[in-house]
Amino acid sequence: MHDLPTPEQLLTAVARFLRDEAGPALARHGDQALAYQARVAANMVDTVARQTQLAPAADAAECQRLQGLLGLPAGHADAADLAALNHRLASRLADGSLDSSHPGLADHLWATTLAKLAVDQPGYDTFQRHAAPPGSTAP
Amino acid sequence: MTVLVDGLSAVLTPPGAAPVPVQAIQRLSGGASQETWAFEAVTATGVQPLILRRAPPGAERRGNGNPGLVAEAALIRRAGAAGVPVPAVVAVLQPAHGLGDGFVMERLRGETLGRRVAAAHRPALAWQVGTALARIHAVDMAGGPALRRTQPRAEVQHLADWHARHGTVRPVFQLALRWLADHAPADVAVPALVHGDFRNGNLMVDLDADGGQLVGVLDWELAHLGDPMADLGWLGVNSWRYGRHQRPVGGFGHWAQLFDGYRNAGGTVDEARVHWWQVLGSLRWGVICESMGEAWLSGAEPVMEKAAIGRRASEAEIDLLDLLLPRPAVS
Numbered sequence: 001m002h003d004l005p006t007p008e009q010l011l012t013a014v015a016r017f018l019r020d021e022a023g024p025a026l027a028r029h030g031d032q033a034l035a036y037q038a039r040v041a042a043n044m045v046d047t048v049a050r051q052t053q054l055a056p057a058a059d060a061a062e063c064q065r066l067q068g069l070l071g072l073p074a075g076h077a078d079a080a081d082l083a084a085l086n087h088r089l090a091s092r093l094a095d096g097s098l099d100s101s102h103p104g105l106a107d108h109l110w111a112t113t114l115a116k117l118a119v120d121q122p123g124y125d126t127f128q129r130h131a132a133p134p135g136s137t138a139p
Numbered sequence: 140m141t142v143l144v145d146g147l148s149a150v151l152t153p154p155g156a157a158p159v160p161v162q163a164i165q166r167l168s169g170g171a172s173q174e175t176w177a178f179e180a181v182t183a184t185g186v187q188p189l190i191l192r193r194a195p196p197g198a199e200r201r202g203n204g205n206p207g208l209v210a211e212a213a214l215i216r217r218a219g220a221a222g223v224p225v226p227a228v229v230a231v232l233q234p235a236h237g238l239g240d241g242f243v244m245e246r247l248r249g250e251t252l253g254r255r256v257a258a259a260h261r262p263a264l265a266w267q268v269g270t271a272l273a274r275i276h277a278v279d280m281a282g283g284p285a286l287r288r289t290q291p292r293a294e295v296q297h298l299a300d301w302h303a304r305h306g307t308v309r310p311v312f313q314l315a316l317r318w319l320a321d322h323a324p325a326d327v328a329v330p331a332l333v334h335g336d337f338r339n340g341n342l343m344v345d346l347d348a349d350g351g352q353l354v355g356v357l358d359w360e361l362a363h364l365g366d367p368m369a370d371l372g373w374l375g376v377n378s379w380r381y382g383r384h385q386r387p388v389g390g391f392g393h394w395a396q397l398f399d400g401y402r403n404a405g406g407t408v409d410e411a412r413v414h415w416w417q418v419l420g421s422l423r424w425g426v427i428c429e430s431m432g433e434a435w436l437s438g439a440e441p442v443m444e445k446a447a448i449g450r451r452a453s454e455a456e457i458d459l460l461d462l463l464l465p466r467p468a469v470s
Contacts, residue, residue: 099317
């Protein structure tokens with residue numbers, strides 16, 4: 001058993017150092033470019049923390065939706081392979097055998113993309129307009 | 140640095156005249172193949188703030204179909220002659236200068252940071268931008284530099300191939316590629332000069348002038364010949380609105396203002412094409428993000444920020460959904 005702080009807490013400490021200490025110190029030394037890089041680094045650490053927290057549930061839900069969309073039986077070799085399922089969906093959208101009128105497709109793509117943005121860039125305006133407000137339950 | 144300073148002095152000194160001193164030289168940006176420098180020349184009329192854009196001697200030329208710096212200088216001069224606000228090209232580097240390919244231009248005063256330009260509604264600026272675009276698209280290219288030619292359907296294929304080379308799996312990109320192929324407008328009969336990267340961020344704006352004034356159109360390195368509506372669509376891509384999605388023109392203006400300025404300068408707007416190019420533009424931004432992530436993953440450009448930008452491809456995915464499978468916002 002590992003001791004505290006948890007990985008999430010360690011990441012919080014690193015992000016806070018980069019954002020609140022290293023970045024401003026670099027800016028005070030006149031190196032605006034490096035100060036900017038420190039902010040980028042802090043944001044990347046935050047991304048890792050969000051992915052660790054959010055990805056397991058989001059990936060499981062995505063997997064389940066893809067099985068339904070693609071009509072794969074639960075015992076199929078690809079049924080639990082998220083990359084393989086996405087590859088199948090991408091191929092079917094590319095060859096037109098599945099299109100935007102397919103029931104559930106729009107909802108699936110929105111749910112999947114919102115889950116990505118929640119990790120990659122929760123501050124992005126299109127995400128903010130379409131994400132369920134914090135505290136509300138998903139529709 | 141001494142080589143650069145002496146070389147620039149030689150570039151700016153007329154034959155037989157006393158050397159023009161060069162000072163305050165500072166690297167602004169650039170990768171391995173292209174550099175941008177700010178400096179000052181001390182001339183009889185005073186201190187002149189200037190910009191050098193160059194590919195240093197021996198720099199690897201990327202075979203990306205870009206016109207190159209010498210052609211870029213020629214394009215900026217043609218655009219300026221056609222009434223487009225641009226920085227004046229002061230000198231083009233010659234082989235004898237030993238500084239590589241490039242040119243020296245005046246350093247304009249103004250704001251290029253997209254977020255600041257988008258901070259307010261600037262109707263006059265949107266109109267001026269429309270006027271500038273119409274003038275670019277009317278530039279007479281007879282006898283001009285050789286440029287890449289493209290057409291709508293060819294651009295879809297180009298993006299499909301580029302995305303495929305990254306080996307990433309993105310259903311939303313496939314949906315967009317399919318939509319673009321199914322809705323591609325006809326090839327244009329007479330390809331026009333297209334700036335190729337006309338967006339908030341590449342526009343120099345005087346924010347002190349009443350409501351904002353367009354001072355210069357910058358970054359001509361992606362110029363090519365094609366459908367002029369491509370520039371209008373790219374300008375409308377949500378990523379260049381800096382959070383002001385309700386103002387589709389760079390976050391500072393509305394379509395009607397841009398279109399009015401464009402028509403007033405003799406241009407013809409095809410709104411369906413503009414929309415199609417906006418969809419293509421969002422996809423293009425996503426593939427560009429992917430390519431930066433790929434440059435980091437492959438080790439070609441081991442710069443931390445490239446890895447971060449790789450994760451911004453999802454920003455293009457949500458904007459593509461917003462365009463192709465729109466649904467009401469929740470907030």
